[in-house]
Amino acid sequence: MWEVRLAKHLKADLGTDTFDLVQVPTPEPAAGEVLVRTDYLGLSVAYLEMLRADSRLPIPPWEVGQRIGGGAVGTVVRSNSAELAVGDLVRTMAGWCEYSTGPADQYPGLDPDLFPSPVHYLSQGPTAYYGMSEVAKAGAGDVVFVSGAAGGVGSLAGQIATCRGAAKVIGSAGSQAKIDYLVDELGFDAAFDYHDGPVLDHLRELAPEGITVFFDNVGGEQFDAAVEAAAPGARFALCGALATQIGDHEDRFPEPDLTAAAAKGIAVLPFSTYHTPEQVAAWTEHFSTWLSEDRFVFPHTIVEGGLSAAPQALVSLLKGSFKGNVSVRVAS
Structure with missing residues (x-):
């Protein structure tokens, strides 16, 4: 599988040379774990600070050689846990990778019927x-x-x-x-x-x-x-x-x-938002309700091209090339 890592800390304008696309073995789930295919990655302008060694955000920046983090939605493709079944839609914080594995409780299950598309779960x-x-x-x-x-x-x-x-x-x-x-x-x-x-x-x-x-x-x-x-x-x-x-x-x-x-x-x-379960639940409840009442539009762009398109997509996002929320389709 492929993953994207930080090649160097950002000191000037962001370019794709800030990132490395690296091939690594696909992980194997242990007992109680699941293997999750990343379907969509969410992008955010907040990543700009995470790419800097002197980040001012209240969380540690990414280190050189580390996989780029961030939220995504994916599908369970192998399960060694009774908590999740193959085919379940889940949220993952594994970052910019095609597959990830870990304990089932690290992958909250998502209702596939609540929103028109899984990318709605990646909104800001x-x-x-x-x-x-x-x-x-x-x-x-x-x-x-x-x-x-x-x-x-x-x-x-x-x-x-x-x-x-x-x-x-x-x-x-x-x-x-x-x-x-x-x-x-x-x-x-x-x-x-x-x-x-x-x-x-x-x-x-x-x-x-x-x-x-x-x-x-x-x-x-x-x-x-x-x-x-x-x-x-x-x-x-x-x-x-x-x-x-x-x-x-x-x-x-x-x-x-x-x-x-x-x-x-x-x-x-x-203020800062830490996406606590309470914050996510409050938003999800109101978002789904307003959408069902036709009172709300979800402005978003889906970037095609797989995981390798993510670095350029982030560069384009920070240049103002998109409107609304931006996600990258990883799985075809």
Whole structure:
């Protein structure tokens, strides 16, 4: 079988030479274990930090020579456990590999009939739901701004705000095609291209009453503009800072100037989502319900080409080439 390992820690722009595709023996399951075929890999912009030796994430970065990690869904192809049968759909954290093995309890079973496709289990919804519902507590009457709204988290966060009763949801993105996508397909009330003039001007035009919730995936200028355009007492859920994740360790995560935010009584709420069973269950329940009620769209791209396509897919994701969530089909 094949797996993808880290060839070198990232110090500049990400390229496919950061990864090695390595052939290794297919593992054999021991007593109580299962052999799982990886069907789909999920990709995330958070992987950018995991590729760095000086990662600022609250989990250890990947080491050179280590298999790239991350979530996936797969199928049990051999079982030495009464807990799982051949053919069962499971979640796996084994990472970028064609097959993996381990104790059955490390592979939570999934309902194959709950969603239209197994890739729905790879959405970044737990992060979006936790941040929008539990951190920002968006609800009836809120005016919500989502930065990086066409990405995997943002495209879900905006829809979650709408489902929770927000009065207006505004998104920022990097092209006219993505703006049209947010408004025409995902139901955002308005969207703008952050390249097209000062962000603050857009926010003042689209939300003259002031934004009350900001779900920030980007940081930088968009955070500063959101502070200026916020209503007193607004809640800011800080999910990421993609605009600043370049350069040296100190430059990638500059501390935001919170003086203006404090003066307006803005609650600045950085958060991390650890995909606990409770967080995943809460998202899965609401996601499946909203889909069945036709209140929600799952924005996603499936990259073909097998495991060897994963490195380039991640490079393309970080360049903004996709809309919504991105997964790689590993098994043909």
